[in-house]
Amino acid sequence: MSVRIRQVWDRLFTVLCSGSVGLLIAVLLLFLVPMIVKGGKAVFFRQTVEFRKMQRDLFGRGDLDSLHEAIARTGQARQEVLARIEQFGRGIDTKLLSDEAKDAYRKYGLELRYREVSREEYSRLRAAAKDIRDNFLAALDSTEEAAANRFLDQVDLHRDSPEFQATAVETFFTLSKQYRRILDEMDLAHREEYAAELDIVKTELRNLLGPLPGESTPPLPQDRFGATRWDVAKKHLHYLLYQTKWVPGDSGDGRLVKKEIRRDDPEAGLFAGTELAPLFSMMEKNLERMLEPEWTVYGRYFLDDSTSGHYFGGVGPEILGTLVLTVLSMCFAVPLGVLSAAYLVEYAGDNIAVRVIRTCINTLAGVPSIVYGLFGLAFFVLIVGRPCILSASLTLALLALPVIIRASEEAIRAVPQSYKEASMALGSGKFRTFLTVTLPAAGPGILTGLILSLSRAAGETAPILFAGAVALGPIPDLGLKFRWLFQPTRALSYGCYDITVGDRLAMRVPHNQFGMVFTLILLVLCLNIAAILIRSRMSKKLQGM
């Protein structure tokens, strides 16, 4: 091979090698950046007045006076929109109008009864009123504009007759006037379509502004408030403004393409030219005044309990559960791990027993985490009696054991032989030397291992799937005579799984889905960075700096 080619190949090799490390760093960033940016939105976001209402109602915090002021301000901004949607709804949903018509007829009957009229007069007027009512209802039912107008003409015939002046029958005339106006603007043939779209518009309005006036308070907390966050509000505003339609594409092969049409678009929009049309531009223009968004740091996210499906609130119980599980598992694993490591370093020679022990530790480290889950179910749950914190943390302890043993072994090995020799020379035995000299000297190293296995245990999901983690449950009541040991608990890792693929409701709040993962990653990262810092300080100390 010529020298030139060899040189090029050498360069290429170097580039490839550094490129793969660069790729690794890029992968890490590619993973961390979206997770942290999206998850951070659970904590840093623009809150709306609905968020403040929710915090007040569900968590009882926030200043009531300023909240009332804000509600009054936003209420004013919302007034016109809400009035408009109600008005338009009457035209589409004829049930309201027909109910009013029937009501007026009934009222007129009562009025007649209290008036001094003869029997014939009574039945004549009553029949006339009935005629008006039937005509009006027929107008409501007819699907053609001409026919509807004809019926309305019949109604209006009586408008000027003096006998109905100042009676309940006059209601019919105002109703007919209203309905005429609706007929002018609306194509009756599309009434069904209008009704369907109006339903969507109403749902989106509810999503934005909370329950519409006149509706009762919904039982589920997630329906009680409008858009609590500005990013969510903008999403719903888009749904409100645009209608998605599947239309034949330009390619001409009959494939449908998705197209978004603005609902008040003068040419294609369904609501163009109707009374509702101004609502959309109004919403677009005034949404900020209706919701009053402002930047906020929702620090209580890490402490708050959540409503069902993590729709509102934070990850407090999950963090608590994870901490309890991991700390308890460390209580089991650390003494065992450190003592095992002490045996392997200080006492064990190279015999069969030690080799078996080492093989077993390696095997333990290699056992898939789901098999730990199986074992936890088949053994610890069997012993303890039910899936609970105790069985879950025992399972995690077993998982963390090999990590701790290896780390402690390394740390103990790193203690200079001279320390031990000095202690021995002073007459203390092997075990005493270990307890009073080696262990303190190896302390930081063991601590590093402990922190790393803590972070591993905090992130493991598969072992606790069947051993005591639940997605929804009461917060363990710590303190109560160790009863909490026998309760199941929520945990961050299991919560992350559940909120992403298990919970339908949570899928509507991606910021909370990412927020939980963000919390878990943050926890693990903090633990790891702490471990890295401790280790670097230690290595400096060993170098005598």
Place this chain on the structure above:
Amino acid sequence: MKKRSDHSMQTDAAAGFSRPLRLSAGQDLRGYLTGRAARTLLFITAFVSVAAVLLIFVFVVREAVPFFKSTDAAASLSRLKEFLTRTQWFPEHEAHPEYGVLAIIVGSLYVTVVSLLIAVPIGLLAAVFLSDIASFKVRQICKPVIEILAAIPSVAYGVFAVMVAAPWLQKHLGFTTGTNALNASLILSIMALPTILSVAEDSLSAVGRDIRQASYGLGATRAETMIRVVIPAAGSGILAAVILGMMRAIGETMVVWMASGNAAQIPSPWWDLSQSVRTMTATIAGELGEVPKGTTHYHSLFAIGFLLLIFTFTLNLISESFLSRVKRRQR
């Protein structure tokens, strides 16, 4: 072991030393017994991990055996054969439940092999970079990055696969579903990389300087030295790295459960990565929560767990033998 029988130690030099250097018989015995007791205690604690491995095997087998148990040995054997060779996995079928685990094993191996195909070259090249190319400073920066990559919980990777990677794949590569073999393999390769990288780097560093210098002295470039000399010399350690990465990938649960699509089928054509597969771990994780205890389905899941245990145990023994070869060479 520390009997002080030497009387000549007792001299006036220790006049200022208040404690008598000579131990009484009782003290001596006590010291001896404490030492023995401590030794025994430590041995017992060290034996806990052995006990744990035994317990894991015993209890997983105990729950798996009823699945194969039948009227006689021949029937049990045919049951086992059916379990391992059939591809139909319909444990919840009312009339004819089927427990053929072959498609699931193939699924596990499939994502594992694909992820290794991605992870091994990258991991090996990166290991070469860290052991032979990078300066001390660069290494100091790269190490924590790799540690963090290894520390990120698998469920977080799973969420990434479902919520970020899957929509991206679906949008840009035109797959019908984003949760498929490719997605799972990509994420698994990220998870296996740190393991492969660190073990491979250790074994590359274990190859002596003299070998490298001999190669350079003969006029070889760095690329030639690494490829022709150092990597072959570190061969068994690198194989161990690959096997450890494989164990990591085959035992991983949350990522494959969330990202692989969980369809119990053998991909056909075999190279079609856009198809959904199902792995052993995902089958256990997905179904164990819902089956009543003591049913055939329940025991069949433990049988899968036992298979998994055997897989990893074997791989572990192989990697250990490779690593011990590396260690022997170091000495």
